[in-house]
Amino acid sequence: xxxxxxxxxxxxxxxxxxxWFRGCRVRAYLRYLxxxxxxxxxxxxxxxxxxxxxxxxETAYFIMKMNFxxxxxxxxxxxxxxxxxxxxxxxYYALKKYLEAISVNNEIVRNELREYVEMxxxxxxxKDLEKKEKEKEYQARKMHYLLSTxxxxxxxxxxxxxxxxxxxxxxxxxxPLSHKRQQVKSSFSSELYDWPTCKRPPxxxxxQPLPPIDxxxxxxxxxxxxxxxxxxxxxxxxxxxxxxxxxxxxxARDEMKMEEWRNRIHDNEFLPxxxxxxxxxYDPSIHRSGKYVQETYGTKHFREVQPKKxxxxxxxxxxx
Amino acid sequence: xxxVMSLLRPLLLDVVPTIQQTAALALGRLANYNDALxxxxxxxxxxxxxxxxxxxxxxxxxxxxxxxxxxxxxxxxQLAQAIVQSxxxxxxxxxxxxxxxxxxxxxxxxxxxxxxxxSELSQAVVDAGAVPLLVLCIQEPEIALKRIAASTLSDxxxxxxxxxxxVVDAGAxAHLAQMILNPDAKLKRQVLSALSQIAKHSVDLAELVVEAxxxxxxxxxxxxxxxxxxxxxxxxxxxIAKHTPELSQLIVNAGGxxxxxxYIGSCRGTVRLPGxxxxxxxxxxxxxxxxxxxxxxxxxxxxxxxxxxHEDHIKAAAVWALGQAGRHSPEHARAVAVANVLPMLLxxxxxxxxxxDLQLKxxxxxxxxxxxxxxxxxxxxxxxxxxHDAPPNIMKHIVGQFSKVLPHDSxxxxxxxxxxxLKKVQEIKAEPGSxxxxxxxxxxxxxxxEIVR
Numbered sequence: 056x057x058x059x060x061x062x063x064x065x066x067x068x069x070x071x072x073x074x075w076f077r078g079c080r081v082r083a084y085l086r087y088l089x090x091x092x093x094x095x096x097x098x099x100x101x102x103x104x105x106x107x108x109x110x111x112x113e114t115a116y117f118i119m120k121m122n123f124x125x126x127x128x129x130x131x132x133x134x135x136x137x138x139x140x141x142x143x144x145x146x147y148y149a150l151k152k153y154l155e156a157i158s159v160n161n162e163i164v165r166n167e168l169r170e171y172v173e174m175x176x177x178x179x180x181x182k183d184l185e186k187k188e189k190e191k192e193y194q195a196r197k198m199h200y201l202l203s204t205x206x207x208x209x210x211x212x213x214x215x216x217x218x219x220x221x222x223x224x225x226x227x228x229x230x231p232l233s234h235k236r237q238q239v240k241s242s243f244s245s246e247l248y249d250w251p252t253c254k255r256p257p258x259x260x261x262x263q264p265l266p267p268i269d270x271x272x273x274x275x276x277x278x279x280x281x282x283x284x285x286x287x288x289x290x291x292x293x294x295x296x297x298x299x300x301x302x303x304x305x306x307a308r309d310e311m312k313m314e315e316w317r318n319r320i321h322d323n324e325f326l327p328x329x330x331x332x333x334x335x336x337y338d339p340s341i342h343r344s345g346k347y348v349q350e351t352y353g354t355k356h357f358r359e360v361q362p363k364k365x366x367x368x369x370x371x372x373x374x375x
Numbered sequence: 376x377x378x379v380m381s382l383l384r385p386l387l388l389d390v391v392p393t394i395q396q397t398a399a400l401a402l403g404r405l406a407n408y409n410d411a412l413x414x415x416x417x418x419x420x421x422x423x424x425x426x427x428x429x430x431x432x433x434x435x436x437x438x439x440x441x442x443x444x445x446x447x448x449x450x451x452x453q454l455a456q457a458i459v460q461s462x463x464x465x466x467x468x469x470x471x472x473x474x475x476x477x478x479x480x481x482x483x484x485x486x487x488x489x490x491x492x493x494s495e496l497s498q499a500v501v502d503a504g505a506v507p508l509l510v511l512c513i514q515e516p517e518i519a520l521k522r523i524a525a526s527t528l529s530d531x532x533x534x535x536x537x538x539x540x541x542v543v544d545a546g547a548x549a550h551l552a553q554m555i556l557n558p559d560a561k562l563k564r565q566v567l568s569a570l571s572q573i574a575k576h577s578v579d580l581a582e583l584v585v586e587a588x589x590x591x592x593x594x595x596x597x598x599x600x601x602x603x604x605x606x607x608x609x610x611x612x613x614x615i616a617k618h619t620p621e622l623s624q625l626i627v628n629a630g631g632x633x634x635x636x637x638y639i640g641s642c643r644g645t646v647r648l649p650g651x652x653x654x655x656x657x658x659x660x661x662x663x664x665x666x667x668x669x670x671x672x673x674x675x676x677x678x679x680x681x682x683x684x685h686e687d688h689i690k691a692a693a694v695w696a697l698g699q700a701g702r703h704s705p706e707h708a709r710a711v712a713v714a715n716v717l718p719m720l721l722x723x724x725x726x727x728x729x730x731x732d733l734q735l736k737x738x739x740x741x742x743x744x745x746x747x748x749x750x751x752x753x754x755x756x757x758x759x760x761x762x763h764d765a766p767p768n769i770m771k772h773i774v775g776q777f778s779k780v781l782p783h784d785s786x787x788x789x790x791x792x793x794x795x796x797l798k799k800v801q802e803i804k805a806e807p808g809s810x811x812x813x814x815x816x817x818x819x820x821x822x823x824x825e826i827v828r
Contacts, residue, residue: 150663154670157627161671164591164630165637168598175600 195225202226379405380419387424392433399425399439403446410450417447417454422461429466434475441470441481445488452492459489459496464503471508476517483512483520487527494534501531501538506545513550521554522562529569536576543573543583552587560601567596567607575614581622585615590626594634605638606646613653620660627664632657632671639676648689651680655696662703669700669707674714681719691736694720698744705753712748712757720745721761721769742769749773753780755787762799770803771811778817788821797822 141147203209203223211223300306386398402421406413416422425440432440444463448455463485470482486505490497505527512524528547532539547569554566570589574581589611596608612631616623626632632654639650654673658665677700680693697720701711711717724741749772752758761773777800781788791797800818805811 150666153663154666157632157667158670160628160630161633164594164633168594168634168637171595172598179600 191222191225192229195222195229196232199226199229199231380415380421384419384421384424387421392436395432396435396439399436399443403439403442405446406443407446407449410454413447413450413454416443417457422447422458422463426461426463426466430469434473434478437470437473437478438475438481441467441478441485445481445485448485449488449491452496455489455492455496459499464489464499464505468503468505468508471505471512476515476520479512479515480517480520480523483509483523483527487523487530490527491530494538497531497534497538501541506531506541506547510545510547510550513547513554518557518559518562521557522559522565525551525554525562525565525569529565529572532569533572533575536580539573539576539580543580548573548583548587552584552589555589555592555596560599560604563596563599563604564601564607567593567604567611571607571611571614574611578618578622581615581618584611585622585625590629590631594629594631597634597638602642602646605642606649609635609638609649609653613649613656616653617656620664623657623660623664627657627667632668632673636671636673636676639680643683645686645689647680647684648692651677651689651692651696655692655699658696659699662707665700665703665707669710674700674711674716678714678716678719681716681723687735687737690723691740694723694737694740694744698740698747701744702747702751705751708748708752709754709757712752712754715757717745717748717752717757718760720748721765724769725764725766745769746772749776752776755780755790759791759794759796762796767811771814774800774803774811774814774818778814781818781821792822792826797826 201209201211203212203219208214209223209226211220211226383398383402386394387402389395389398402416402425406416422444425443429437429440444458444467448458467482467486470478471486473479473482483505486500486509490500509524509528513521513528515521515524528542528551532542551566551570554562557563557566570584574584593608593611597605597612599605599608612626612635616626616631635650635653639647639654654668654677658668658673674697677693677697681690681697684690684693697711697716701708701716720741724738724745726738746769749758749769753776755777758773758776761769765773777791777796781791797818800815803811803815805815
């Protein structure tokens with residue numbers, strides 16, 4: 056039995072040794088594999104990272120370039136915007152010139168307005184003066200009897216004065232008013248003011264003006280003046296012959312001719328002798344001038360077909 | 376009152392035309408006097424009688440009947456409505472087509488009074504087809520007829536833009552613009568008021584009015600001897616200027632600002648108000664325009680207005696205009712401050728500040744204008760006097776301005792100390808952490824320690 060045990064022990068030891076050796080071999084093999092794999096992965100990772108790095112460098116370079124360009128563009132835009140704003144939007148010198156121009160214009164306008172005002176004032180004064188003059192003249196005409204004579208000095212021509220009063224001179228110049236001047240000279244403006252408020256009753260035109268006193272009745276068997284006037288101023292009622300112009304029959308004939316020409320279908324005269332027309336050729340209408348045949352018309356005949364160019368004999372379905 | 380209406384009514388239907396006319400005249404005068412009598416005329420069922428036979432009658436009857444309608448319509452909108460309901464508008468329009476100018480005048484006067492009250496009545500007048508006939512009336516040679524037609528057109532177009540557009544479509548603007556040159560003062564009043572009522576509604580209408588070439592003729596109206604012509608002329612310019620900067624620019628280029636400034640200087644009272652508002656509108660649109668107003672010497676007359684006028688709304692308008700002129704930039708604020716306006720504004724704000732219940736418009740505008748100008752004002756000599764008696768909310772702005780300018784300007788710093796401003800600033804009590812305290816700190820930091828103490 057100890058031999059068995061020894062054999063077993065040796066067997067087990069041999070197994071241990073073999074297993075350990077195999078293990079070593081396998082481990083070495085695995086180590087070897089690991090190293091190779093690590094090598095491969097190393098190379099691959101290095102390659103990837105280099106690629107990535109290259110990309111990063113490219114982008115960084117690109118960004119740098121873009122920043123540079125942006126900076127330059129900003130400088131250009133800065134200059135341009137400043138120029139543009141200063142020239143067109145907030146043009147200082149133009150604004151200054153504009154304001155000066157406004158001041159000058161204002162001065163001109165003020166001067167013109169002032170002149171206008173002065174002109175109007177002068178006109179008003181002139182109108183007042185004229186009115187006063189007219190009043191004075193009217194008064195002088197009314198009071199012409201106050202004129203001084205050789206014997207009796209008038210009130211305006213006192214002997215103690217060196218020269219007569221201006222009123223006296225006016226009196227000398229004025230013509231006495233006549234009796235017939237009875238119409239009330241109301242001024243234009245006051246008449247208009249009265250109308251709208253109906254303060255004055257409207258003058259009804261029923262009252263005829265009285266005839267003048269000193270007119271003598273006409274002698275003799277004269278006709279009534281109204282009748283005479285009526286006859287004299289009777290409106291003219293000419294007869295038709297007088298009212299129509301000289302060429303009116305000719306014009307009327309022309310008109311009739313035009314109307315008939317309009318209404319006619321053709322201009323050929325009607326000639327009664329039929330044998331006269333026998334030699335004339337007859338122009339047929341469109342219907343009769345062609346053959347009685349079916350024309351090549353319709354969708355079948357419109358399209359041009361070239362069977363030699365066809366790819367397939369039948370087109371069975373749409374391609375798209 | 377003593378049964379007169381029932382006596383007069385059968386007389387209206389009398390056979391003799393003279394009696395009819397006199398009866399109508401009597402009714403008209405009664406209604407003219409008092410609105411109770413006018414109501415009695417309406418209630419006594421007289422209007423249908425008047426109106427029904429109007430088209431066949433002679434011109435005196437038409438005139439008297441139109442007079443009655445006018446007298447009734449002028450008192451209140453309800454009476455005018457009653458007149459419209461009794462079908463009088465068609466009759467009045469028929470009268471407008473008559474040959475006699477007196478009839479036309481009476482008819483258009485009646486239409487004017489009806490249209491004056493509110494926009495529905497104006498619309499009724501327009502629907503009756505009165506506007507083209509009124510435009511024809513304006514072209515007639517009689518001055519009174521022109522006046523009345525112009526005033527009627529003005530009353531119609533004042534209510535709404537559509538009515539004004541109707542008036543414009545009838546071609547009224549060209550004729551009204553021609554009549555500005557007429558020497559008659561009352562006619563000019565009505566024409567200018569008509570044009571301003573048209574122009575006030577919208578930009579397009581204002582542009583149409585301007586295209587009728589009223590500038591620079593309107594500026595001569597500002598120098599007329601009649602006060603109301605001047606006032607209406609200024610109103611017209613104001614209505615045109617308020618819409619857009621381009622229209623204001625047009626007015627400024629035509630020299631309108633100078634004319635309006637002279638006009639403000641030459642009259643007193645309510646008549647000035649449109650001119651002041653016009654300057655405010657022009658200055659409000661843009662800084663170039665407000666600089667133009669300042670350059671044309673606009674600020675001194677506005678200050679004069681502030682001093683001379685006593686009515687609240689005129690003062691408020693002047694204050695508003697000054698605020699608009701000064702708020703755009705430091706140059707503008709300086710120009711306004713140099714004219715010694717700020718103490719006046721402060722005084723105006725202060726004296727009604729104490730009585731809070733009054734809160735007059737002038738004080739509200741004064742506060743706003745003061746704030747706006749102070750925010751841009753860098754002209755320190757004008758700000759100094761304000762330091763002494765400003766209330767806290769204004770003081771904040773003043774001290775803020777000082778704190779912005781003083782760190783940069785050494786001469787100003789010296790001046791500030793010598794005039795006792797620094798001392799005043801120290802006396803101001805402010806809560807720590809508030810804006811005012813920050814400003815005070817900034818100012819104190821500009822000076823060495825010994826001076827501050």
